[in-house]
Amino acid sequence: MSIRISATLEARMVDGEGRIVCVSCSHPLGPTDQPWKPAATLNELPMKGAGGEVYTAGDDVLLRQFNCPSCGKVLDTETALRGDPFLIDEVDVSALSDS
Amino acid sequence: MDPITFSIIRHRLYRIVDEAVITLKNVSGSATTNEGHDLMVSLYRANGSLLMGGVGFLHHLTSAAEACKAIIRRFKGDIHEGDMFLLNDPYTAALHTSDIYLISPIHYDDQLVGWSACFVHVYDIGAMSPGGFSPQSQDIYTEGFSSPGIKIIDRGELRNDVLDTLLNMVRNPEMVSLDIRSLIACNNVARDRFRVLIRKYGEEIVDGACMTLIDQSEQLLRDRLRELPNGKWQSRQYMDVNAEVHRVGLTMTKEDDHLVFDFSDSSPESPYSINCAYWASWGGLFAPLFPLLCYDITWNEGVIRPIEMIAPEGTIVNCRRPAPVSVATVGAIQSVNNAACTTIGKMLAASEKYKGEATAVWHANHFAIFLFGQNQRGGQSIGILTETFAGAGGARSFADGVDVGGEVPNPISRMANVESMEAAFPLRYLFRRRMKDSGGAGEYRGGVGAELAFVPHDAPDGGLHYVVSGKGTQFPMSEGLNGGYPGAPNSYLWVHSNEETAGDAPLSFAQSLESMPGEKESVTWGVYPIMGRDGLYVQWNGGGGYGDPLERDPAAVVADFEEGVVSEWTLRNVYGVVIDGDAGELDGPGTEAARKAARGTRLQREAAE
Ligand SMILES: [Zn+2]
Numbered sequence: 001m002s003i004r005i006s007a008t009l010e011a012r013m014v015d016g017e018g019r020i021v022c023v024s025c026s027h028p029l030g031p032t033d034q035p036w037k038p039a040a041t042l043n044e045l046p047m048k049g050a051g052g053e054v055y056t057a058g059d060d061v062l063l064r065q066f067n068c069p070s071c072g073k074v075l076d077t078e079t080a081l082r083g084d085p086f087l088i089d090e091v092d093v094s095a096l097s098d099s
Numbered sequence: 100m101d102p103i104t105f106s107i108i109r110h111r112l113y114r115i116v117d118e119a120v121i122t123l124k125n126v127s128g129s130a131t132t133n134e135g136h137d138l139m140v141s142l143y144r145a146n147g148s149l150l151m152g153g154v155g156f157l158h159h160l161t162s163a164a165e166a167c168k169a170i171i172r173r174f175k176g177d178i179h180e181g182d183m184f185l186l187n188d189p190y191t192a193a194l195h196t197s198d199i200y201l202i203s204p205i206h207y208d209d210q211l212v213g214w215s216a217c218f219v220h221v222y223d224i225g226a227m228s229p230g231g232f233s234p235q236s237q238d239i240y241t242e243g244f245s246s247p248g249i250k251i252i253d254r255g256e257l258r259n260d261v262l263d264t265l266l267n268m269v270r271n272p273e274m275v276s277l278d279i280r281s282l283i284a285c286n287n288v289a290r291d292r293f294r295v296l297i298r299k300y301g302e303e304i305v306d307g308a309c310m311t312l313i314d315q316s317e318q319l320l321r322d323r324l325r326e327l328p329n330g331k332w333q334s335r336q337y338m339d340v341n342a343e344v345h346r347v348g349l350t351m352t353k354e355d356d357h358l359v360f361d362f363s364d365s366s367p368e369s370p371y372s373i374n375c376a377y378w379a380s381w382g383g384l385f386a387p388l389f390p391l392l393c394y395d396i397t398w399n400e401g402v403i404r405p406i407e408m409i410a411p412e413g414t415i416v417n418c419r420r421p422a423p424v425s426v427a428t429v430g431a432i433q434s435v436n437n438a439a440c441t442t443i444g445k446m447l448a449a450s451e452k453y454k455g456e457a458t459a460v461w462h463a464n465h466f467a468i469f470l471f472g473q474n475q476r477g478g479q480s481i482g483i484l485t486e487t488f489a490g491a492g493g494a495r496s497f498a499d500g501v502d503v504g505g506e507v508p509n510p511i512s513r514m515a516n517v518e519s520m521e522a523a524f525p526l527r528y529l530f531r532r533r534m535k536d537s538g539g540a541g542e543y544r545g546g547v548g549a550e551l552a553f554v555p556h557d558a559p560d561g562g563l564h565y566v567v568s569g570k571g572t573q574f575p576m577s578e579g580l581n582g583g584y585p586g587a588p589n590s591y592l593w594v595h596s597n598e599e600t601a602g603d604a605p606l607s608f609a610q611s612l613e614s615m616p617g618e619k620e621s622v623t624w625g626v627y628p629i630m631g632r633d634g635l636y637v638q639w640n641g642g643g644g645y646g647d648p649l650e651r652d653p654a655a656v657v658a659d660f661e662e663g664v665v666s667e668w669t670l671r672n673v674y675g676v677v678i679d680g681d682a683g684e685l686d687g688p689g690t691e692a693a694r695k696a697a698r699g700t701r702l703q704r705e706a707a708e
Contacts (some may be wrong), residue, residue, distance in 0.1 A: 004328075005583040006448050007457075007496060024591065034123070040705035047575065052536030052669045054587040054638065058339070058573035063584065066707060072698030074582035074647040079575060081337060081344065092329035092447050 003093045008068075008075045009036065011093035027070030032093045037086045040066035040075055047079065049057045100307055104300065108308040109397070113120050116140050116153035119289040123217060126281035127428050128274060130523060131360060132219045134450045134515035135485040142293065143167045143214035150309055151211065152398030156509045157389050158194065158382035158432055160398060161214040165192035166200045166248075173248045175253040178604050180206035183286060184248055185265075185279075187224075189239070190420045191247040194379045195427045196239075197231030200249070201279070203286035207297045212306070213499045217282050217287035222274035222481055226425055227440035229270050229481045230469030234624050236372050237423040244268045252283065254291055270471075271479055291667075316401030320393060321356035324405060328449045335364075336434035336439035339573035340371045341396070341624050345415055347434040351442035361409040362416045369415055371624075372423035373430025373570060380416040381408055383435030386508035391443050391456060426568040429465035429487075434576070436508050437463040440493075441578050448581055454496055459545055462490030462506040463576035464569075464589050472563035475525040475556075482523055484551075486639065488512040489537070491538065493642040494547035494583055499655075500546030500642035502533055502664065524631075525558035529609050534587070534638055537667050539575075540673045541583030541644025542651050547664045548586065548639040552594070552615065554607055556631055562630035567591055569623045576640065582637045583644030584673070592619045593627060594634040606634050644667030649675050649694045657685045 003011040003084040005020060011032045012021050018032035029039040047057035060082040066075045078087050119140040124133045131137045139155035147167035152160040166186045174184065186192060187199045197219045205213040224243035226233035236242050244265055251261050260281065266272035296306050337345040348364025368374050375383070388406070389398045396402060410417040415431045437460045447457035465487045474480040490512060492504030505512045517528045532549040539545035555562035569591050577586035596606040596617035609615040615634060620653065629635045656674045659665035661683070670676045675697045677689030 004449055004451055004454075006445065007454065038504050038706065038708035040707050041701060041704040043701055043704050051540050051587060051673055052666050054534065054536045054590075055575065056572060056588055056590055057575060061337075061574055065582070065701070066699040067704065069702065069706065070700040074649075075699075077579050077582055077584065078335070079337070079578060079585050080335075081574075084335070087335060088332040089332045089445055090330050 001096065003096050005091045006076070008073065011096050013096060018093060022068040022071060022073065022074045022075065025068060025071035027068055032096065035088050037066050041069045044065060100304060100311065100485040104304065105308050105311060108296065108300060108305060109312055109330045112142060112151040115289055115292040116142060116151055118292060119215065119217065119285045120153060121157065122288045123219065123281050123285040126284045127219055128487055129219065129222050129337065129482070130515050130519060131483050134513070134519060135483065135488040135507065136511045137220045137488070137515055138218065140162070140217040140289065143216060144309060145211045145213055145216060147171055148222060148400040149403065150399055153388065154511050157365065157386040157437065158508055159198070159218055160382065161385050161403060162192050162194055162378045162382040163200050163218065167202055167214045167216055170202050170248050174250070178204050178211060179254050180209065181252065182250060183283060185246055186207050186245040186248045188245045189376045189379065189424045189427065194375070194382065194432060195231065195425050196226065196243045196245045197221055197425070198428065199282065199287055201282035203290050205290045207294055207302055212297060215286045217279050217285045217291065219282060221278040223270040225268040228469070228472035228626055230483065230566055231425060232467055232566055232568045233372060233425040233467055234566065234568040236423045236425055237370060238423055242372070242423060242425040248289065257340065259451060271481055278310045281389065287643060289420060294612065302440065312397055313399050313401040315398050316397050317404050319396045320402050321405050323392060324353060324356045324358060326452060327446055330446065330449065332442040332445040334438040334578065336438050336576060337574040338373055338430060338434060338568050338570040340369070340373060345369050347416060347431060347438050347699035349438040349442055353446060357407070358406050359407045359409065362414065363409055363411055365414045365416045367414055367415065368418035368422045371424040374415050374418035374422045374424050375427035375431040376424060377410060377417045379427055379432050380435050383432040384408060384439040386436045387440040387443055390507055390510060391440065391447070391458065402406050420654045429467045429568065430570065433465060437576055438579065440507055444580050448496065457580060457611040458495045459493035459500065459539060459583050460577040461493040461500065461642050462640060464571040464640045466569050466589050466591065466637055469566040470524050470563050473560045475558065477559060480524050485515040486549065486551060489514040489546040489549065491586060491642040492639060493577060494539065494541050494543035494545045494645035496645060499544045500538060502546045503549050504546045524563060525556055526553045526563065527556035527661045528553045529634065530611065533664055534641065535664055536669050537587040537641035538664065539577060539579045539584040539586040539644030540648040540669065541579055541646065542646030542648065543585045543660065544651065545577060545579070545642030545644045548641040550612065550636070550638040552609070552612070552634055552636040554634045555631070562628060564626055564628050565635065566626050567622055567624065571640065572621065572623050579643040579644040580645050584648065585643050586641030589640050591622050592636040593622045594619050594636055596632040596634060606632055607614050608651060612636055648673050649697055653685055653690045
C-alpha cells in the first residue's frame with residue numbers, strides 16, 4: 001500500500017516502517033512523521049538568470065530545487081530569500097500504519 | 100420543492116447576474132471596466148450573505164457581502180424600496196477606495212428579500228495619484244474619497260447632493276459619474292429581474308430554493324474536502340517595494356471537511372500602500388478557492404462556511420487604519436490569491452482523484468500602470484494599461500499554461516486592443532508580443548507573459564505621466580508546482596532617448612528592447628513622465644511551471660524554441676535539450692546524454708540538511 005503525498009512523493013511501508021519515498025525510483029527520504037526536504041539534495045540556483053535573461057531577480061533570491069539523491073529528479077522547488085526556512089508540507093499518512 | 104423548479108430558479112439566478120454584468124459593461128465608458136473587465140456583480144440574501152457569486156474579480160464576492168452587512172447595521176430601520184447605497188471604505192469592507200460598491204436592497208411586497216451589489220474600479224477617486232493607485236500615499240487619508248456607507252438613491256430618487264459631493268472630489272467627474280450610473284443601471288437590472296423571479300414563483304419558493312442552493316453548496320464542498328487528504332501545506336510570497344521586502348506567509352491546514360488559512364507568518368503592515376485590510380484578505384483567499392475547489396459548485400454562503408482564516412492584526416494582510424491600502428488589489432490581496440493558489444494546488448496534487456485540478460500559480464503580479472494627462476483631443480485621459488489583465492496561465496499536471504492566458508481571480512479578464520489604447524491616449528505602441536522565456540520551466544511549461552513598449556504620439560503636452568506601483572521585479576511571484584520553475588518577474592524600464600544618450604537613432608521604429616536606443620532605467624514605484632523622445636517598456640510575468648523541466652518532451656521544447664517563446668540558452672541549460680546547430684533539429688541521443696549529465700550534477704549536491 002502507498003499513499004500519495006505529491007506528484008513526486010509517496011508514503012510506503014519499507015521494512016515495517018512508514019517511509020516517504022521518491023515515486024520515480026523508490027528511494028526513501030526518511031520517516032513519514034518528519035519533513036523529507038533535509039534528506040533531498042539541494043540545488044540553490046541564483047534566481048537571477050535561472051530561466052534565462054528575463055529572470056531579473058535580486059542577488060539574494062534563490063530558486064531551491066530539492067532533488068532525489070538517488071535518481072536526480074526534482075521533487076519540489078521553492079522561491080526563497082537566502083536564509084529563509086524551507087516550506088514544510090505534511091500529508092496525513094496515518095492510514096499507512098493502520099493498514 | 101420539485102427539482103425542475105429548483106433548477107429553473109438556480110439558472111435564473113445565474114442569468115440575472117449575467118444580464119447585470121452586460122448592463123454594467125455597456126453603460127460604463129471606462130476601458131478598465133468594459134475592456135479589462137475589472138468589475139463584479141453578485142446577489143445576496145436579505146441578511147447580506149452571499150447568494151449567487153458572479154463573474155469578474157472574485158475576491159470581491161465575500162467583501163461585498165460584508166458591505167451589505169455593514170449597510171444593514173448602519174441603516175437599520177432606514178432601508179426602503181428603491182434605495183441604493185455606496186460603500187468604498189477598506190476598513191469597513193471594500194478592497195481599496197477605487198473599487199466602489201453600489202448596493203441595492205431588493206424589496207417585494209414591502210419586504211426586504213435580498214441585495215444586489217456590484218463594483219467597478221472608478222475612473223478616479225481623488226487620491227494623490229490619478230486613477231486610484233497611490234504609491235506616494237502614506238495613509239488612507241490621502242487615498243481619496245472614502246465612505247463607510249452612504250445613501251445615494253433615496254426611494255428611487257438620486258441624491259444629487261451626495262453624488263455631487265463625490266464628483267467634487269475626483270478628477271474627470273463626468274467619467275466617474277458614468278461609472279456610478281453604470282453601477283446604478285446594473286443594480287436596477289438585477290433588482291428588477293429578481294423581483295420578476297419572485298412574482299413568478301412566489302417569495303416562499305424562491306427563498307426556499309436559495310436556502311437549498313446554499314445548503315447544497317456547503318454539502319458539496321464539505322464532501323469534496325473529505326475526499327481530499329488531510330494535511331498542512333505552506334507557501335510564501337515576496338513583495339519588493341523600494342528595496343524593502345515584505346512577505347505573505349501561509350500555512351493551510353485541512354482536517355476532515357474544514358480548511359484553515361493561517362497567515363500568521365506574514366510581515367508587519369507596510370508604510371507602503373500594498374497592505375490590505377481583513378475583509379480583503381478574506382476575499383483574497385476565496386478568489387482561487389472558488390474556481391479551484393468549487394468549479395462545479397455554486398459560489399455562495401455555503402462555500403464560505405467550512406473555511407476559516409487567521410490574519411493577525413497589524414500585519415500586511417490585516418492592517419490597521421490609517422495604513423495606506425490603495426495598491427492592495429495588486430499588492431497583499433494578490434499575494435494572498437497566489438499563496439492560496441499554491442497551497443490548494445499542493446493539496447489537490449496530493450489526491451489521486453483531484454491531481455488533475457492542481458495548477459501552478461497564474462499571473463501572480465499585476466503591473467497596474469495608470470496613464471494620465473492631456474489627450475490628443477485636448478481632454479484629460481486617465482486609465483490603466485489593460486495589458487495588466489492579460490496575464491499568463493499556470494501549468495497543470497497534464498498541460499502547459501495558456502500563453503497570455505489571464506488569471507485565476509478573474510475568469511473573464513482580458514486586455515484592450517492596441518488601437519483602443521492608442522485612441523484613448525496620445526501614444527503609439529512599438530510592439531506588444533509574447534515574452535520569450537517568461538513561462539516557468541517544467542515538464543509542463545507555464546504560459547508566457549508578454550512585453551510591450553510605447554512612445555508619446557500627438558501629445559499636446561509632449562507626452563504623459565504614469566503611476567507605477569509595481570512590486571515583484573526582484574522576486575518571481577508565479578510559483579511553480581511539483582518541481583516547476585516560477586514564471587519570470589515583471590520589469591518596467593524608462594528608456595531615456597534624448598539626443599545625448601541615443602544620438603539620432605530613432606526610438607520610434609524600434610521592434611525590440613535591444614533595439615531601443617538610450618539609457619534604460621528601472622522604475623517600480625511612483626509617478627514618472629514619458630515625454631518627448633522617451634519610451635516605456637513593460638514586461639509582465641509568466642505562469643508557474645509544473646514538474647521537472649528535464650522531463651519535458653524534447654519535441655515540445657524545440658517547438659517552443661521555434662515559436663520564439665523559449666531561448667536557445669534555456670532550451671540547453673534548463674531543459675537539457677540539444678539541437679543540431681545548423682538545422683536546428685532535435686538531437687535525440689545528444690539530449691539524452693545532456694539530461695543524464697544534468698541529473699548527475701544534481702546528485703553531486705549536498706543534502707539539504
Ligand atoms: Zn528518485
